[in-house]
Amino acid sequence: MNVLDIVKPENQVFCKTKLMTDTTLSYCPGCGHGTAHNLTMEVIDEMGISEDTIGVAPVGCSVLAYDFMNIDMTQAAHGRAPAVATAIARTWPEKYVFTYQGDGDLAAIGTAETIHACNRGENIVIIFVNNGIYGMTGGQMAPTTLEGMKSSTSPYGREIASMGSPLKMTELVANLPGVYYVTRQSVHTHKHARKAKKAIKNAFENTRLKKGLSFIEIVSNCNSGWKMTPNESNIWMEENMFPYFPLGDIKVNGKLK
Amino acid sequence: MSELKLMKGNEALAEAAIRAGVDAYFGYPITPQSEVIEYLMTERPEERTGMVVLQAESEIAAINMVYGAASTGKKVMTSSSSPGISLKLEGISYLAGAELPAVIVNVVRGGPGLGTIQPSQADYFQSVKGGGHGDYKLYVLAPASVQEMSDFIEDAFDIAFKYRAPVLILSDGLIGQMMEKVQLKDQKERISNEELIKRHDSWAVTGKTNRERNIITSLDLQSEKMEARVHRLMKKYEQMEKEDLRFEKINCDDAEYLIVAYGSSARIAQKAVELAREKGIKAGLLRPITLFPYPKQELFKLADQVKGILSVELNAGQMVEDVKLSVEHKVPVEHFGRTGGIIHTPEEILEALEQKIINHERIRYSKTRESSIL
Numbered sequence: 001m002n003v004l005d006i007v008k009p010e011n012q013v014f015c016k017t018k019l020m021t022d023t024t025l026s027y028c029p030g031c032g033h034g035t036a037h038n039l040t041m042e043v044i045d046e047m048g049i050s051e052d053t054i055g056v057a058p059v060g061c062s063v064l065a066y067d068f069m070n071i072d073m074t075q076a077a078h079g080r081a082p083a084v085a086t087a088i089a090r091t092w093p094e095k096y097v098f099t100y101q102g103d104g105d106l107a108a109i110g111t112a113e114t115i116h117a118c119n120r121g122e123n124i125v126i127i128f129v130n131n132g133i134y135g136m137t138g139g140q141m142a143p144t145t146l147e148g149m150k151s152s153t154s155p156y157g158r159e160i161a162s163m164g165s166p167l168k169m170t171e172l173v174a175n176l177p178g179v180y181y182v183t184r185q186s187v188h189t190h191k192h193a194r195k196a197k198k199a200i201k202n203a204f205e206n207t208r209l210k211k212g213l214s215f216i217e218i219v220s221n222c223n224s225g226w227k228m229t230p231n232e233s234n235i236w237m238e239e240n241m242f243p244y245f246p247l248g249d250i251k252v253n254g255k256l257k
Numbered sequence: 258m259s260e261l262k263l264m265k266g267n268e269a270l271a272e273a274a275i276r277a278g279v280d281a282y283f284g285y286p287i288t289p290q291s292e293v294i295e296y297l298m299t300e301r302p303e304e305r306t307g308m309v310v311l312q313a314e315s316e317i318a319a320i321n322m323v324y325g326a327a328s329t330g331k332k333v334m335t336s337s338s339s340p341g342i343s344l345k346l347e348g349i350s351y352l353a354g355a356e357l358p359a360v361i362v363n364v365v366r367g368g369p370g371l372g373t374i375q376p377s378q379a380d381y382f383q384s385v386k387g388g389g390h391g392d393y394k395l396y397v398l399a400p401a402s403v404q405e406m407s408d409f410i411e412d413a414f415d416i417a418f419k420y421r422a423p424v425l426i427l428s429d430g431l432i433g434q435m436m437e438k439v440q441l442k443d444q445k446e447r448i449s450n451e452e453l454i455k456r457h458d459s460w461a462v463t464g465k466t467n468r469e470r471n472i473i474t475s476l477d478l479q480s481e482k483m484e485a486r487v488h489r490l491m492k493k494y495e496q497m498e499k500e501d502l503r504f505e506k507i508n509c510d511d512a513e514y515l516i517v518a519y520g521s522s523a524r525i526a527q528k529a530v531e532l533a534r535e536k537g538i539k540a541g542l543l544r545p546i547t548l549f550p551y552p553k554q555e556l557f558k559l560a561d562q563v564k565g566i567l568s569v570e571l572n573a574g575q576m577v578e579d580v581k582l583s584v585e586h587k588v589p590v591e592h593f594g595r596t597g598g599i600i601h602t603p604e605e606i607l608e609a610l611e612q613k614i615i616n617h618e619r620i621r622y623s624k625t626r627e628s629s630i631l
Binding site: 050051052053054056057063064066070071072073074075076077080083084085086087088090091092095112113116 | 280281283309311313314315317318319321322323324325326328329331333347348351355450462463464465466470471472473474475476
């Protein structure tokens with residue numbers, strides 16, 4: 001039997017995500033960003049809302065998200081994506097607006113914008129990829145860098161006494177009344193990715209129902225910044241990141257779990 | 258309906274924004290411009306025209322909200338005063354880099370630092386020499402009356418959309434706070450989303466339909482592309498200089514001495530010119546209405562006619578540099594200004610004209626005569 005006899009549309013069980021462009025991803029092999037992009041685009045495609053979706057890209061590794069996501073996107077100044085998304089959602093209330101941000105962007109320089117957009121309960125989705133490090137600038141300490149974790153600006157490990165504790169932004173925003181849905185997911189295995197996709201879908205459904213703000217943290221790896229192989233980094237993430245940033249729903253339908 | 262009203266400059270600006278069919282305003286309170294957002298909140302423009310008004314958590318958030326709405330082709334604006342504008346500069350640089358239309362209003366107060374809440378023109382450099390990072394300029398309109406606070410809103414948006422570039426209305430605490438009669442324009446309807454998409458579908462992010470996706474960004478990691486972007490911006494600024502320069506000349510036809518002043522200083526300098534004329538001094542006033550583009554050629558021409566030029570500003574000497582650059586040393590150029598929130602009087606300006614330009618010019622003239630005799 002020839003392989004081409006098998007490759008037929010009716011036998012297809014898997015295809016390239018339609019809303020991803022053909023541009024080669026600029027992320028390091030092994031990085032979770034690509035999967036997080038894919039899942040987000042799959043949800044938008046499956047919901048049939050691509051014509052009504054406007055994405056906001058951050059500054060950081062995913063600054064070029066607009067090169068890969070085949071939808072209308074605007075790129076915000078460092079940390080300001082929630083403010084940018086606020087204005088889009090306010091002036092186009094019928095659109096689906098989401099931000100895609102990293103930990104430095106969302107939890108350090110953009111803390112004020114994040115907290116206030118959440119507190120106002122803007123009808124947007126925030127996808128927050130937390131890999132505990134500044135990937136794009138070359139592996140500096142992030143607000144979410146774990147205690148003792150080495151980075152180029154904490155070369156002897158993060159010391160709580162002088163550098164503070166890793167910030168649990170997700171738990172923090174969950175306490176704000178304007179926030180409707182808060183969950184923490186990961187995308188490093190198929191099982192986790194499927195759950196994360198469900199969460200993303202739930203978030204965009206909330207936008208459709210005008211429920212307010214949905215906040216999805218994706219705990220991810222940075223094998224380059226952590227100086228590990230992709231597989232090592234995923235194991236390290238499970239053993240070190242998950243105990244401090246536990247996966248699961250934190251707030252559902254406006255109620256803390 | 259158009260109507261005549263007695264209003265503060267800040268209020269006239271806010272009312273004009275509603276009437277111009279502006280889609281959204283994002284701001285943060287700061288003296289002496291808080292009346293803009295207070296007026297808007299009181300007027301409920303959401304009910305009048307559907308205009309969105311939101312008090313942001315900071316000036317930084319406000320300018321980035323402007324960036325967001327501008328990305329989608331909406332008519333959007335913000336206002337602040339000097340320290341707040343400093344905070345907005347990163348966002349303003351992004352607006353320029355991403356080629357987005359937006360209007361920013363600065364009701365200037367004295368600085369540096371927290372400075373004073375009194376009027377000033379000390380943000381001239383910040384406004385016309387870039388301010389934020391990178392190679393960009395703002396089209397800068399300088400109102401000199403409450404009427405112009407109202408009129409310049411529409412003018413500013415026309416320019417912003419003509420060039421897809423941010424426009425700055427550079428007012429000050431005097432124009433913002435004083436009350437004058439103002440002829441308000443008729444209510445314009447906000448454009449519909451359908452019409453907006455028709456007009457701006459080539460660039461605005463309104464949702465990808467049957468076209469290539471639209472992307473708003475100021476990032477070009479390839480040097481050649483970034484340079485092309487800078488060249489594109491420079492072309493816009495050249496076109497602004499050719500097509501949209503604005504200035505006003507008062508008593509300049511027979512002037513022997515020239516005062517250059519903008520905004521509130523121009524109002525006071527106009528009175529100084531009257532006082533000078535009463536004394537038999539042939540003084541004239543050039544009022545730049547746009548500070549970028551600047552009336553360089555007009556000044557260059559006037560320098561052939563007048564014996565000296567006084568730049569009158571509410572600062573320690575900023576625009577005087579542009580006056581000097583424009584006249585290319587053809588005649589003496591001096592600066593007169595008060596700072597700290599003190600407003601110069603017409604008499605002070607006349608005195609400065611006499612001491613710094615006229616007497617000085619006599620001394621210089623007699624000196625050259627002496628040296629030629631010797």
